[in-house]
Amino acid sequence: MQIIPVLDIKGGVVVRGMMGDRANYRPIETPLAASSEPVAVAEGLMALHEFPAIYIADLDGIEAGRPNEVVLDALTARFPNTDFWLDAGLRSKGEAEAMAARRGIVPVVGSESVESVEVVRHLAGRIAYVLSLDFRGDALLGPPELIEAPEIWPDRVIVMTLQKVGSGQGPDLARLCAIRQVAGERHVYAAGGVRHGGDLEILAGEGIAGALIATALHDGRIGPEEIVRLS
Template sequence: MRIIPVLDIMGGRVVRGVMGERRGYRPIKTPLAGSADPVAVARGLAGLGDFSAFYVADLDAIEGRPPNAAALGALNEAFPKTAFWVDAGLETAAEAERLQRAPRQHAVMGTESIADAAVLAALPHPERAILSLDFKGEAFLGPPEILQDTTLWPDRVIVMTLARVGSGAGPDLDRLGAIVARAEGRAIYAAGGVRGPGDLEVLEQAGIAGALVSTALHNGRLSSEALRRFGR
């Protein structure tokens, strides 16, 4: 079970994501860092465990505003051995290729941002691409054919349940199970609702490769000891 800490960035600061309602997001307050500066928060998270990657959601870029390029650059400089899974509202294969020019940046292709399923077939470096199947409530956000046609999926797929982000409601196990059943061996990552070790155990038993986690790290429900256990 691979744990990927989440950094939601808006206006140059890490914000606390709650149920996908981005207008209400505010700078995070966490015992792991003295401010909401992305590097400070990432260092606080890194103190909990040896994470090989961070998931970075550039919420400004996703919503069509200027991207948080300076914050991402500072993260890359501060963590020279860490991979970054970056969701920056990428719409085209060319945009993905530009992001991938940084050697440790992996392009997250969020379906809420993709207008045409053909984009996935055109990705120049699929080994550093991750598909995010985005859901809000029962609705799939994006071209329906992406959800229907698994041949379009790269080797890593995130199931992003926005309504469960920061909600404390637990992972969407039914949806995750349905995706795993169709994934044909691809690595499936759960995003949204992980509350602690119990949820990770259930996800692991369900064949989930990893989980994107934020709140449970900041509130201490996922301790360093628990992270070491799942890291093994």
């Protein structure tokens, strides 16, 4: 089970994600860092464990097409051995390919942002990237054809349930299992709702490869010893 910490970044700072209500996200307050400055928060997370990958939701990129370039450069410079899975609202194949060329960045193509299923079809086998299937309620955000074409998905697929983010309600197990059934040999990652190690053990038992986690790391419900054990 791969544990991937999450940094939600808006306006140059890390914010606390809460059930996809992005308009009301506020700068994070965490015992892991003295401020909400992204490098400081990432350092706090890395003090828990040397995570090989960190997921970034660049909300300015997703919502307004203005990625936090200075923040991204600072993070990749500070952690040169870390892969940053970056969702910055990539819409086209050109944007995804350009992002893949950046040092330390693994582009995340989110279904809510991508302009058409043909972008995903084009990228198949061309670049190393992560696909995020983004759900709000029961609806897939983005091209509906995408959920019906697992043969064009990359090796890593995130199942993002926005209303579960920061909710403490537990992961969206039924949907994760359904996606896992059609994903073949691909690695499926849970995003949203993970509360504690017990949730991760259940996910691992269902063949889920990893989970994106923020709140449970900051609150201490998943700590260093548990991270090592579950990893």
